[in-house]
Amino acid sequence: MNSRSPILQLRKLTKTFGSFTAVKEINLDITEGEFFTIVGPSGSGKTTLLRMLTGMESATSGDILLRGARINDLPANKRPTCMVFQSLALFPHRTVGQNIEFSLKIKNVAPDVRKARALQLMAQLRLPQDYYGKSVTKCSGGERQRVALARALAYDPDILFFDEPLSAIDYKLRKTLEKELKDIHRETGKTFIYITHSLEEAMVMSDRIGVMRAGQLVQVGSPQQIYSAPETKFVSEFIGDVNVMAVTAKGSSIVHAAEFGVDIASPAVPAGFTAGHLVVRPESLRFIENRSGAENCLEGRLYNEYVLGSRIQYQVRVHDHVFIVEKLRQQAFAGQRDDNVLIGWDAKDSILVTD
Amino acid sequence: MNLAKTIGPGTRHALPILLFLLVGFAAPLLAVIGFSFIPARSFSLWQSWSLGNYIEIFNSTSYLSFLWSLGLAAVTVLILAMICYPIAYGLARVFGKYATLVTLLFTIPLFVSENVRLYGWVLFFIKNGVLLGTLKAWFGIEPESWLFTNGIIVFGMVYVYLPFMLFPMTLGVSMVPDQTRDAAFDLGATRWQVFKEVELPLSMPGIMIGFLLSFVLAVGAIAEAKVLGGQQIIPISHDIEIAFTYAQNWPLGAALSVLLMLVVGTMVLLVLRRFDLDAILGRR
Ligand SMILES: Nc1ncnc2c1ncn2[C@@H]1O[C@H](COP(=O)(O)OP(=O)(O)OP(=O)(O)O)[C@@H](O)[C@H]1O
Numbered sequence: 001m002n003s004r005s006p007i008l009q010l011r012k013l014t015k016t017f018g019s020f021t022a023v024k025e026i027n028l029d030i031t032e033g034e035f036f037t038i039v040g041p042s043g044s045g046k047t048t049l050l051r052m053l054t055g056m057e058s059a060t061s062g063d064i065l066l067r068g069a070r071i072n073d074l075p076a077n078k079r080p081t082c083m084v085f086q087s088l089a090l091f092p093h094r095t096v097g098q099n100i101e102f103s104l105k106i107k108n109v110a111p112d113v114r115k116a117r118a119l120q121l122m123a124q125l126r127l128p129q130d131y132y133g134k135s136v137t138k139c140s141g142g143e144r145q146r147v148a149l150a151r152a153l154a155y156d157p158d159i160l161f162f163d164e165p166l167s168a169i170d171y172k173l174r175k176t177l178e179k180e181l182k183d184i185h186r187e188t189g190k191t192f193i194y195i196t197h198s199l200e201e202a203m204v205m206s207d208r209i210g211v212m213r214a215g216q217l218v219q220v221g222s223p224q225q226i227y228s229a230p231e232t233k234f235v236s237e238f239i240g241d242v243n244v245m246a247v248t249a250k251g252s253s254i255v256h257a258a259e260f261g262v263d264i265a266s267p268a269v270p271a272g273f274t275a276g277h278l279v280v281r282p283e284s285l286r287f288i289e290n291r292s293g294a295e296n297c298l299e300g301r302l303y304n305e306y307v308l309g310s311r312i313q314y315q316v317r318v319h320d321h322v323f324i325v326e327k328l329r330q331q332a333f334a335g336q337r338d339d340n341v342l343i344g345w346d347a348k349d350s351i352l353v354t355d
Numbered sequence: 356m357n358l359a360k361t362i363g364p365g366t367r368h369a370l371p372i373l374l375f376l377l378v379g380f381a382a383p384l385l386a387v388i389g390f391s392f393i394p395a396r397s398f399s400l401w402q403s404w405s406l407g408n409y410i411e412i413f414n415s416t417s418y419l420s421f422l423w424s425l426g427l428a429a430v431t432v433l434i435l436a437m438i439c440y441p442i443a444y445g446l447a448r449v450f451g452k453y454a455t456l457v458t459l460l461f462t463i464p465l466f467v468s469e470n471v472r473l474y475g476w477v478l479f480f481i482k483n484g485v486l487l488g489t490l491k492a493w494f495g496i497e498p499e500s501w502l503f504t505n506g507i508i509v510f511g512m513v514y515v516y517l518p519f520m521l522f523p524m525t526l527g528v529s530m531v532p533d534q535t536r537d538a539a540f541d542l543g544a545t546r547w548q549v550f551k552e553v554e555l556p557l558s559m560p561g562i563m564i565g566f567l568l569s570f571v572l573a574v575g576a577i578a579e580a581k582v583l584g585g586q587q588i589i590p591i592s593h594d595i596e597i598a599f600t601y602a603q604n605w606p607l608g609a610a611l612s613v614l615l616m617l618v619v620g621t622m623v624l625l626v627l628r629r630f631d632l633d634a635i636l637g638r639r
């Protein structure tokens with residue numbers, strides 16, 4: 001098996017509900033064995049896209065190709081794919097064992113073979129063997145999560161889909177399960193397509209990330225690319241707190257920020273770029289003594305500070321614009337509220353993005 | 356003092372309403388049970404009790420009425436189940452969580468007295484009535500009237516008790532989460548397997564309640580056999596009514612009532628045991 005060949009290809013995939021377009025002309029190639037994550041705000045069409053890929057929703061137009069064969073018209077129960085739902089959708093009237101074995105029972109696999117497979121999956125997912133006969137309604141959130149994953153794996157799908165399965169779980173357990181999921185991905189070598197609206201979750205687990213906005217895929221890339229080279233203001237803001245300035249091109253690596261009436265040294269301005277935004281991360285901004293302390297510099301007033309665990313965030317007002325400066329706690333800034341301060345950054349730490 | 360402690364605050368607050376219910380529910384029941392043991396055609400509880408009334412019933416042909424009532428009720432419930440499940444399913448799929456509200460529309464006929472509605476059907480089915488009169492006038496054919504047959508009694512009972520089956524059933528069917536259905540389908544189940552493995556068991560609570568409710572009501576049915584059936588069949592409730600009114604034999608009527616309660620009660624308990632009350636009342 002060539003692990004670099006595409007397993008799933010989407011061609012201009014579109015879904016409309018009445019006059020509303022929920023998913024718009026998505027083109028995407030998913031590689032065999034990849035962990036691909038789709039992130040996007042609520043309502044951006046993630047679930048709708050996934051439901052089309054699983055066969056629970058029909059595509060309005062465009063193609064879904066599985067290993068080159070068009071599967072648009074294949075119903076969900078004939079596709080070699082399986083989904084783990086946000087609600088998990090376990091069968092509440094069944095035991096842990098019966099839930100996991102469901103797809104095998106459907107295929108008329110002999111009961112003892114089914115049971116052996118279920119117990120094996122339970123061991124792999126760290127579910128105690130004596131849970132086999134336990135009612136799923138009596139399992140904890142994390143245990144149910146594992147049952148849902150085991151049930152999907154028992155189906156032995158080529159592609160596993162996940163629709164925000166961890167969103168209802170507390171932070172600590174979520175971190176554990178994220179890691180386990182990544183391990184399972186490695187162990188099984190299956191293709192995982194995962195939805196979340198938490199970019200942090202996406203960063204931890206994925207080989208590649210696709211960012212969705214209003215039904216469109218606006219950027220696809222490795223976590224590193226998405227983080228360090230967002231192409232649009234939307235993607236850069238999705239990553240977390242960032243400082244964004246509206247700018248217009250002025251030279252080969254100079255932009256003008258009309259809001260502050262200053263010219264700013266920027267990374268190389270791409271051809272065709274006339275207006276857009278300059279993004280600077282809070283940790284790339286620093287307080288400086290005088291204007292020669294950084295390539296770019298703005299004067300403002302220290303407005304507020306927040307302690308975020310090991311880091312401290314400072315809000316600095318420059319005209320009506322609030323900048324966020326972030327420092328490690330042990331390097332706390334000595335300034336007082338309402339002090340006039342200088343903040344600065346270097347051109348290499350900033351990113352030019354379009355709208 | 357100790358008593359007050361052991362029964363706890365919840366029970367204590369519920370006490371007034373508990374007593375009220377006890378008086379309202381248990382008192383007439385106890386009276387009926389008491390009356391069933393006094394000599395036939397007497398009207399005082401304060402005399403020697405005996406099993407005379409029960410012996411009389413077992414030596415009579417009342418068992419026929421029991422069988423008619425139970426049989427008609429069973430047939431009615433089965434037909435209702437076959438009619439109502441598809442309707443409930445359709446309503447749940449089309450109206451989603453509003454399905455149960457829509458089912459309430461089916462209870463509107465209950466605002467009109469049952470007797471009035473049944474007489475309406477008599478007018479519809481009677482010789483020269485709405486149906487046969489029209490057939491005769493338009494096509495010149497004149498089939499036998501279906502009135503006063505067993506079939507029309509079952510029809511009347513199905514018609515009258517439909518809401519009592521449909522309402523809980525729709526509730527049950529709409530309790531099946533869409534995603535659970537999707538998940539089964541996604542795991543390779545066919546339409547039929549989804550129904551058998553997921554939809555049916557998950558809507559069982561509603562279905563069972565519908566069965567029990569319409570069965571208990573249908574066993575006590577009386578007007579359908581009287582009005583549509585023309586008293587060709589005497590269901591047990593009719594026997595009881597006759598004993599209490601026309602025959603002025605309250606003790607016999609009471610004994611019949613007690614037997615009816617025993618029979619129906621036993622059947623209901625058997626069904627509930629078979630179907631695990633926990634699951635029906637929704638453990639989750
Ligand atoms: N069956 C439907 N009929 C009409 N509109 C729908 C339907 N399903 C989804 N939509 C609309 O499509 C848009 C995208 O919905 P979708 O559930 O895919 O978003 P999402 O990205 O998964 O959001 P979330 O993060 O909240 O789950 C929403 O505006 C939603 O209202």
Ligand SMILES: [Mg+2]
Pocket residue numbers: 046047048163
């Ligand atoms: Mg969603």
